[in-house]
Amino acid sequence: MERIQPPVENYANPKTCFFHVLFKAAALAFYILSALFFNSFVIIFVVTVLLAALDFWVVKNVSGRILVGLRWWNEINEQGESVWKFECLDQESLARMNKKDSWLFWWTLYITAVAWIFLGIFSLIRFQADYLLVVGVCLSLSVANIVGFTKCRKDAKKQFQQFAAQTIATRFSSTLQSAFSVV
């Protein structure tokens, strides 16, 4: 167990973690095992894509907020332009987030994307274009979440740096001001 070194505390939000993993695992498992039970491509497609879509929503709207305190979305502003918005908790709360939760969050995101890539390669090898469609949709959903949350995290770091710099600047100027007012 030492090679991966997960953090020591317990999960702070076990139910959220469970649901975060549930839909991903269900989509992958259904896709892999369904070939044994169902003959119909339609059912496989609809159920897998539905589970992947549910997982996308859960990660984006629920577990992203609760496990790592990040959120991203797209808006169209008054001028009709598309704007990507990122939101995060303030720095103290972020530092207080449970490390195990966020470890689980990020690792399951990456592992799912890698798993879908492998399944895509398999279906390419077997020349099954319709299964490639399923894998393509699920993969694009996973990648969208990864990209969105990574951008959000980078943006949060940038904001913290700017905030810190601004705080230093205001403190410095107020010190100067108080120094001069004494004179």
Added chain:
Amino acid sequence: MSHGDTIPLHSSAQSDIDEIENLINAAPVLPARPPSPPRASIPISSTPFVPSNIPPPSYAKPAPPAPPPVAPVLPPISSAGATGARMPGISGDGFGSPPNTLTEPVWDTVKRDLSRIVSNLKLVVFPNPYREDPGKALRDWDLWGPFFFIVFLGLTLSWSASVKKSEVFAVAFAVLAAGAIILTLNVLLLGGHIIFFQSLSLLGYCLFPLDVGALICLLKNNVILKIIVVSITLAWSSWAAYPFMSAAVGPRRKALALYPVFLMYISVGFLIIAID
């Protein structure tokens, strides 16, 4: 001797201090927000500490957020969400800041997304011809609706087909999805002003009348009835899509933008009629 050349020490010190104070007051400039970007790029405008009241639209990629089946599953999460919201440090209403979408209970998110789907559907499918700005339709786009309508249409066609059901479904889904993307690209290449996902969302929602038509054709197998029903629903779909698409391009290119849309809906209509 002391007329005007010698300035008393007292007032020069005062003017120096005034200068320095002016400099100090001018100095701390808030970090500038990145200016809103040109249409092609994706700007990053973030609001970390100021909670936003704007209901967040759904997502970035061609896929859907929350359908009703999630509802029974979610109440257990909502308690986790609520307890998560009470964690120390997360801004709450008690501190005077407006409610943060980061800390709202899960049920609120679900309700908001569901109501957005319904309002988008009403906006698109029952279009108001006297609406002042048709280009504003579906400002807060979402892709759940289109996902359901495309899948429903594929399922209906697949059910009606007596042979090759899975191929019918796959072809219907791929044609509709790829068709929507290509139509959007067509408008963009003609120099039109639309947002990619907004247009995808609109074209998907306009499939709703065809879904209804396909369902009716599934239930009743009479050819004449099928033709009538499909024509009516086809006209309804095109009428719903027309204002938005025509508002997006310049007047000389309207036909170029609208013709492929009609073509796609007509071919879907033929598919519904011809399937047996």
